[in-house]
Amino acid sequence: DLGMPEARPAPTRRASRQVMVGSVPVGGGAPVSVQSMTTTVTADVEATLRQIAELTAAGCEIVRVAVPSADDAEALATIAAKSAIPVIADIHFQPRYVFAAIDAGCAAVRVNPGNIKKFDDKVAEIARAAADAGTPIRIGVNAGSLDARLLAKYGRATPEALVESALWECSLFAEHGFEDLKLSVKHHDPVVMMAAYRQLAEECDYPLHLGVTEAGPAFQGTIKSAVAFGALLADGIGDTIRVSLSAPPVEEVKVGAAILESLGLRPRKLEIVSCPSCGRAQVDVYRLAERVTAAFEGFETPLRVAVMGCVVNGPGEAREADLGVSSGNGKGQIFVRGEVVKTVPESQIVETLLDEAMKRDWSGERP
Numbered sequence: 001d002l003g004m005p006e007a008r009p010a011p012t013r014r015a016s017r018q019v020m021v022g023s024v025p026v027g028g029g030a031p032v033s034v035q036s037m038t039t040t041v042t043a044d045v046e047a048t049l050r051q052i053a054e055l056t057a058a059g060c061e062i063v064r065v066a067v068p069s070a071d072d073a074e075a076l077a078t079i080a081a082k083s084a085i086p087v088i089a090d091i092h093f094q095p096r097y098v099f100a101a102i103d104a105g106c107a108a109v110r111v112n113p114g115n116i117k118k119f120d121d122k123v124a125e126i127a128r129a130a131a132d133a134g135t136p137i138r139i140g141v142n143a144g145s146l147d148a149r150l151l152a153k154y155g156r157a158t159p160e161a162l163v164e165s166a167l168w169e170c171s172l173f174a175e176h177g178f179e180d181l182k183l184s185v186k187h188h189d190p191v192v193m194m195a196a197y198r199q200l201a202e203e204c205d206y207p208l209h210l211g212v213t214e215a216g217p218a219f220q221g222t223i224k225s226a227v228a229f230g231a232l233l234a235d236g237i238g239d240t241i242r243v244s245l246s247a248p249p250v251e252e253v254k255v256g257a258a259i260l261e262s263l264g265l266r267p268r269k270l271e272i273v274s275c276p277s278c279g280r281a282q283v284d285v286y287r288l289a290e291r292v293t294a295a296f297e298g299f300e301t302p303l304r305v306a307v308m309g310c311v312v313n314g315p316g317e318a319r320e321a322d323l324g325v326s327s328g329n330g331k332g333q334i335f336v337r338g339e340v341v342k343t344v345p346e347s348q349i350v351e352t353l354l355d356e357a358m359k360r361d362w363s364g365e366r367p
């Protein structure tokens with residue numbers, strides 16, 4: 001066994017409180033959830049709901065919408081009511097929208113204390129409204145908008161500054177008896193971000209929302225997020241994640257889900273085990289792997305499909321997978337759970353793999 005997904009031990013999670021974001025539990029041992037954020041103008045209810053539906057279909061479990069204007073705040077009630085997944089209102093600058101979001105039935109509200117003026121004075125009121133409605137609050141500290149007092153104290157957004165900001169705001173809420181909180185301390189640098197979350201994880205038991213902020217375009221953002229989330233989640237830190245990419249939010253959801261699958265924190269749907277190719281390859285492995293990936297898109301059964309370029313390592317790897325192909329001499333040897341079931345011309349490899357996948361019941365034991 002090369003380590004099938006089911007056989008791998010998942011990381012032991014940090015013990016934390018639990019908050020309910022609508023129907024989705026966060027922290028307290030609940031599965032790590034994947035979030036994203038809409039890019040539409042929130043006030044455009046139709047477009048926002050359409051994008052939420054796309055995100056939901058891609059596996060997004062919680063969605064956040066920006067609320068920069070009164071029109072956006074007004075749209076929240078309809079969006080929250082019609083969305084299939086819990087909606088979090090993201091509030092900057094305007095405390096009155098926090099109350100609007102709570103009244104609108106949003107599943108949670110994210111506030112950034114660093115850029116809400118006189119936030120500390122408003123905490124009592126926010127705590128009361130949120131407690132009455134049963135709405136959790138995320139305190140989202142962000143390196144780019146750190147509280148001026150802490151910026152002056154630390155000189156820049158150090159891990160200590162981010163953590164102090166988050167815990168200070170928590171203490172204000174706690175003073176008013178409100179602890180239905182989750183926290184984030186985002187930074188664009190994964191090293192600083194990881195240090196901040198590690199410190200925060202030590203110093204409190206609130207559930208944590210992981211994010212590398214402004215992570216960048218898809219490739220760079222994926223790497224930064226995978227590295228930072230991977231290190232933290234492998235140590236049990238993190239209860240919900242948002243991958244931030246300068247790319248359509250559906251991509252954020254796919255990356256987030258793939259990170260959790262890689263760590264054994266979420267069952268794998270499909271895993272393509274393809275070789276990197278080398279001078280021995282007797283087929284265009286990249287193209288074949290791409291075609292197999294495309295052909296299996298949306299396939300719900302958790303299969304491991306091996307795509308190997310030659311007969312050196314090919315048959316060995318292909319045998320360990322549920323399904324596999326090992327190529328050579330213009331042909332593909334098709335394996336199903338360790339047995340060669342047929343050999344087909346190269347042009348028929350993809351359709352044969354798909355055909356074999358569909359005609360079997362995969363619920364039994366793996367080889």
Ligand code: SF4
Nearest residue numbers: 275277278281309310
């Ligand atoms: Fe090279 Fe064959 Fe290994 Fe692929 S399976 S990397 S082609 S030796």
